[in-house]
Amino acid sequence: MSKKNLIIIGTAVVVLIISYSLFGSNSDEDSPITTEVIKGKFINEVIISGEAQSTSSKKINGPINARRFNIYQLKIQDLVAEGTVVKKGGYIGKLDASEVNGKINDAMLSLESAQSKYTQEQLDTTLTLKQERNAIKDLLFNIEDDRLELKSSIYEAPTIIKKLEINIEKNERDLKEKKEDYSIKKRKAVAKMVQVGTEVSKIKKQIDELTALQKEFTIYSEDAGMVTYVKDWNGVKKKVGSTISPWEPAIASLPDLTKMESKTYSNEVDIRKIKKGLPVKIGFDAFPEIELTGEVTDVANVGENKRGSDIKLFQVLIKLNETNDNIRPGMTTSNRILTEEVEDVLMVPLEAIFTKDSISYTYVKSGYSIQKKEVKLGLSNNEAVIIEKGLKENETVYLSKPEGLEEKSITLLDN
Incomplete structure (x- = not known):
């Protein structure tokens, strides 16, 4: 190809790009966005964050006989860092022995x-x-x-x-x-x-x-494991400066890392969808590449108020089916609870559904015209809704109202 022909082709491409930038982009901005009706698997999930914890852990206690000598408040003077792996008989911490x-x-x-x-x-x-x-x-x-x-x-x-x-x-x-x-x-x-x-x-x-x-004021581990801090009655972790009592003598704990669960809280709307036995996919903020499977094992019947909030939340416990050496108690988890799953159904985005006088309808592209068609809706999630009646697979629907069609009549479904 000659140098002259290359220059001509290059000039033509530049002209097309400039023309598109000047005229084509404005046309796209004014054009309503459309999508097609798809057929596939409908999945409804409740996504809530939680905290990893062990379902089985051994408490490391301070002196339990202190109250015999009228000693009721013991201050933690020293404590190994949370996450420290200790051997049997390893040093855990020290309590203030002045009393x-x-x-x-x-x-x-x-x-x-x-x-x-x-x-x-x-x-x-x-x-x-x-x-x-x-x-x-x-x-x-x-x-x-x-x-x-x-x-x-x-x-x-x-x-x-x-x-x-x-x-x-x-x-x-x-x-x-x-x-x-x-x-x-x-x-x-x-x-x-x-x-x-x-x-x-x-x-x-x-x-x-x-x-x-x-x-006994110098505390050693009775078993090998990884040290985790225990929480006080108000949910605050015990650390240096905290106190323990003969009634709550635990200074730390050794969790069983082979038996883990995610402890989370659901709001009043989503808790109705969550049942025991539902499958869960669990991710970890600290390790985005790790995803484990789990199962809902417990759903609270009574809500509780979290500190600093008046919203009622319901505790949900999720057992992890697998283990991973990187997972530690206290890590933040992302729990995707599968509440519903339906095969081979028609679906459209929620944005494609409009409502008038309790009638749900959508704008459907039919050749060069647009129809307003009533649809019968099924289950929905945060993104899509099942179409039980009124649309066909691969039909094109609008995600926003086309201009000038507000007064157009709705084609109703046959009863």
């Missing part, structure tokens, strides 16, 4: 006081019983001395002998009473020592229990 440390110090002071009291009681008892034993020995010595004197006084006057006998009898009676007193005082001293000793043992046991409790 239990204070109780240990108080118990140590009480123990010192109790031990001092025990020692004092022991000395007092030893001294008292020693005095009693010495008094008994003295009486025994006096009785023996009187008996010897009586034996050597056989030639003394009867009054003297009688006096010695009375003295011996009196000392023997005193000895008997002294022995009884000693027995009573000894039992009393033993009881007192047991009481004081029990107090010492009690405080020692308390210190041992508090020391064991103190060790």
